[in-house]
Amino acid sequence: MKSGPLLRASPDQIAAAARRVMARCDELARVTATSGEIERVYLSPEHARVNRLAAEWMRELGMRTWQDAAGNQVGRIEAAAPGWHGSHGSHRDAPALLLGSHLDTVLDAGRYDGIVGVLMALEIVRLLRVPRHGGEAGEGGDGWVVPLPFALEVVAFSDEEGTRFGKALLGSSAVAGTWDESWWDLTDADGTTLRRAFLEFGLDPGRVGEAARHPDEVVAYLEAHIEQGPELDRAAEPLAVVSSIASARRFQLVVEGEARHAGGTPYDMRRDALLGASEAALAVERICAAEHHIIGTVGRFEAFPGAVNVIPGEVQFSLDLRGEFDGERDRVWGDLSRELDEIMGRRGLRWRARQIHAAPAVFCAPLLQDVIRAGIASTLPERREAPPEIFSRAGHDGMALGALTQVGMLFLRNPDGISHHPDEAVSAGDVAHGIRALAESVLHLAAEPA
């Protein structure tokens, strides 16, 4: 790995790029289904509007653009020099390095989650390619600052959050070629199926397979994203290299007791499902908090029949369990299961769990971790110690892309870790650092011997 900066760009150029990213985050925030909030869900009119804006910005950079068969917006610029690690095609057939993130949001969202990564990717293209008609820097052939041996594609994924249909990563799964036919019958809150929403958006469900990329067409996937956690803020660090994306399992749990009269039933005759489930929620906290890198959350929790004067006979609740390693996560689920057996046994309750989601940890490729580390290091040349390395407890498009290609991620500091919330923030200064680091990462990757 080469060390030291490879990018020739002035501090002013980088600062201008960061200002443009911030201004465009504000501009995209105005494209919302709910006035006064930010809400852009998959296959909505807002989705179409931000795709058009992104495509316009891509074309300004000389990129060829298209909206793929799953509604992802893509821009591509061809390789400057043919051949990448043994590929033998022409410029136009060169495999592409994918840079991107997503433009969809949760309900009442912030303006940076996903969005900032797409807009930073556009600035990387701007920095690495000389404008055809003059520009500040120039070297290499075909308008490239350096003659990249791969094409660059910026991908604005259409659905990462899963807000509308409850299933996350629809856009990136289509690109990864892991679309599942059973998803067509998923419905939104209005009962509209995913199939129907495709048609209403102007997409052909029968052609969704055309969004899938072949592994040979792709070099890697690199993404910049806000941390969605407080670790960088606490460490007073602007950037981190991501080691892996969390391993996750989600369960729907049911605790069954007996619904009885709240007045007439003494404590020793109660089989109160709510009290058992309350102990379970506290056990999740106690057991996970004692681990190093495990987080468990009970997010949904409903008691039945839900009458003031009836002892709850049933509680349904969810468990979201995340960890850095699949094995550790599964061991903790085992510990929790034994604890639930004890709690429910003592209270005369029954319990059962149905797994509703499972995703293995996605490990960022060592080579990509190295180039991102080098990219971050080159933005802070005075520093001695290595850039921070953190694992992402939040899910990302890279989890789906991992089925297609090697994945690398760069995290930006997220003040107080507030995310999925209107107060979500990132500073222009950190975005500037991030742009330089990501551009350097791409150049370090390009400089790797085949």
Added chain:
Amino acid sequence: MKSGPLLRASPDQIAAAARRVMARCDELARVTATSGEIERVYLSPEHARVNRLAAEWMRELGMRTWQDAAGNQVGRIEAAAPGWHGSHGSHRDAPALLLGSHLDTVLDAGRYDGIVGVLMALEIVRLLRVPRHGGEAGEGGDGWVVPLPFALEVVAFSDEEGTRFGKALLGSSAVAGTWDESWWDLTDADGTTLRRAFLEFGLDPGRVGEAARHPDEVVAYLEAHIEQGPELDRAAEPLAVVSSIASARRFQLVVEGEARHAGGTPYDMRRDALLGASEAALAVERICAAEHHIIGTVGRFEAFPGAVNVIPGEVQFSLDLRGEFDGERDRVWGDLSRELDEIMGRRGLRWRARQIHAAPAVFCAPLLQDVIRAGIASTLPERREAPPEIFSRAGHDGMALGALTQVGMLFLRNPDGISHHPDEAVSAGDVAHGIRALAESVLHLAAEPA
């Protein structure tokens, strides 16, 4: 108080009365809005049908019948001898001893809660009055076995459970004269107001005040009811005298924290409303279980926003708190409030409570407790010890009637304490004991010197 039996009735007569009660419970159970279950709510077609059946059974006993202005079904038989504790009217103006309970049910109800008390009251009338055209026993004037100095009324209350409009004791409140004009706007699950339901049932909302009785018209209210708890079953006793009906307060509580990303937020930054509320529910159990006669129940419990991957920012839950004495109940609420302060303070949460219901304890009148005690004792002449005395944690029509007159209650053994459930039960043998005890109670009351 006279001791020893006053009733002249053969074991066969009592057994036949109990069999009739059991058969009529089965007959009424077939009057239901939901086939395969028992469901009779206020002002429904089922309410009208059971009123017609009850009226028919009342008239068979020679009673004058009417449906009052709140849909309660009443039957009356006049006093045999004028004058009760100084009243000077004719027979027809004599004040009445009210015997009764309710015919409405919860959803998916049992067949005895309320119903058995109405049907037992009819058997008391049958036992105390000689049929005009011959009968097994006879003494006293005007067809009475003994010349009762008060009229007897059987009241089948129309709404005790509050199933349809969420407000309990509507029927008995109308009789007690405590109807509240604000209730007219209460709505059922379909949005029908109480006012509209009155009209649809054929009642005039403007005349509901006519259901109210004057204290001078009423001697007392006596009710037999299944225990809705396991104490008699555990003590192997068929009957108990009720000392009081529970003091109750109900609260709607809100715990507020912060909704954040379930993956990205480490435990030490969470303000998880669900975990605070879970601790609160367990504290209710711990604190109340350490008291003698206090029961607290969290029946409703909802977490918001209620998404698998979002830490709950708010929980709303209910607390139903019952005790034998108002002061004890209020002291426990104070203890709970301090505990909630500690829990929520430690977790960085806020909490607040709104009282949605408060009813003071209703103490059964000492005289009525004495006559019921004498009534029970006379059914078990071989026994030495006094009949069991228990306080009712469940609410009853007597809570409303307490505003009108003195109240007495007799409890029947309820196997395993199962109530508000299809498995609710009472034995024919215990009903026979109860009929004899209640008839004796009436005779002991009649024998009290003015």
